[in-house]
Amino acid sequence: MYITWLEMKKALLSPVILILLLLMLALNLFLIISNSHHKEELKIVNDIVETYGLAFDDEVLATMEGDLLKSAQQLGGTDTAAFLEAMTYEKYEQANVSDQKQIDEISLKFTYLQVAKGLEARYEAIDLSKEKEAFLQQYAMPGWLEKKMVAEFNDWESRYDEIVAKNEYKKWFFLSNYRMHSELFRTHMKTLAVEGVLLVVLLTAFITNYEFEHRTQLVIYPTKKGRKLLLNKGLASLLASFIVLTVLFGGTLATYFTVYDYSTVWQASISSGFNWEYQLPYITWWDLSVGQYFVLALGILLVVLIIVVLLTYAIAVFVKNSYYTWIIGVLLLMAMFIVPAYFSNSVILWLSSFNISMLLMNPHEYFDGGRMFMETQYHEVWTLVIWLSIASIAVCWAIHYFNRKDVM
Incomplete structure (x- = not known):
């Protein structure tokens, strides 16, 4: 284990990796803070949940409407909607600070109330059968694949019916105007x-090829420890990557959740009607809370990055150069994401959807049904299983190759 730690120190104390890590953290913190101008408005959700509970129905909305009317009447209004409509900039500026705060609160809560009251009608207007027809017309699929995709769409429609029947969408969350789901995950x-990929590929290549780049391989590998050192390098790459990713992810996400208060919405459904950002709401395959979705998304990304470490390790054994390994590894992941877009064959598109680059670039679409091959049920699980198997085979092959070839 001591040898593994020494191998880890080579990367963890490398100026290049340390500077890159600090620059990435600084960039992430800048992006979070520079886009946080609406953070105070988002806090109104906490007040709503604490007052009326996480879920809402007609009774809750009626109570909320009555409370807003009382607040409007305290400021001289007779009707909430009319009061807000008549609130001009001049009137607002003439009010004292306390009244301005109350006006802002009434305005925000009234917006949430109106959206909540209109959600049922919006959900009733959704017709997923049209989405299925559009998908089947877009791709010319062989019979077996068409049958499979029709079954997927039917299951997705059943899941939508379940969301409506259980009122999963009637949970408070940040207004879709703020697009907080995209802000966090997309x-x-x-x-x-992306930053994690750049770091772990460089770190793994650096550890694996250290002896070859410092021309000490003829001294190190013929020793008693010999070529078994490669196993320590593999373990060191995984552990060092975990440490670096913990700092990168931990620092960034800690700042994000300090700026944006999610304390009352962790238990809200990710399929909440308030989380309706685009043409369709998020219709996930399972009833997932925001907290569960976050933990699973984080877990998927970490597993994918472990796969990237394993693939980079295998490439490094053959290439024996850190910079070439880094270029090959990054180009390989880019190609996996870009190249499938140039295929029109439906079978190739379906097979190519099971790639780790898709998972890296689309954390906002995990567990969501839809009109793409990658939005099928258990897609994330199958992708991870397939690529963990490929990476494991590649590592075993690389070790076997290294043990049989000279170290020149």
Whole structure:
């Protein structure tokens, strides 16, 4: 274990890796803080949940409407909607600070109330059968694949019916106007995934090829420890990557949740009607809370990055150069993400959807059904299983190759 620690220190104390890590942390903190101008408005959700509970129904909305009317009447209004409509900039500026705060609160809560009252009608207007027809018309699929995708769509429609029947969508969350799901998962988690790839590929290549780049391989590998040192390098790459990723992810996400208060919405459904950002709401395959979705998304990204470490380790054994290994590893992941877009064959598109680059670049779409091959049920699980198997085989092959070849 001491040898493994010495191998880890080579990377963890490397100026290049330390500077990159600090720059990435600084960039992430800058992005979070520079886009936090609406953080105070988001806190109104905490007040709503603490007052009326996490879920809402007609009774809760009626109570909320009555409370807002009383607040409007205290400020001289007779009707909440009319009061807000008549609130001009001049009137607002003439009010004292306390009244301005109350006006802002009434306005925000009234917006949430109106959205909540309209959600049922919006959900009733959704017709997933049209999405299925559009998908089947878009791709010319062989019979077996078409049958499979039709079954997936039917299951997705059943899941949608379940969401409506159980009122899963009637949970408070941040207004979709703020796009907080995309803010966290599409912006920051995806950024962390890309940064993590750049770091772990460089770190793994550095550890694995250290002797070859410092021309000490003829001294180190013929020793008693010999070529078994490669196993220590593999373990050191995994442990060092975990430490670096913990600092990168931990620092970034700690700052994010310090700026944005999620304390009352962790138990809200990720399929909440308030989390409806685009044409369709998030219709996830399972009833997941925001907290559960976050933990699972974080876990998926970490497993993918472990796979990247294993693949990089295998490449490094053959290439024996850190910079070439880094270039090959990054280009391979980029190709896995870009190249499938140039295929029109439906079978190739379906097979190519099971790649780790798709998981790295789309953490906001995990467990969500939809009109893409990667949005099928258990897609994330199958992708991880397939690529863990591929990475494991690649590592075994690389070790076997290294033990049989000279170290020149």
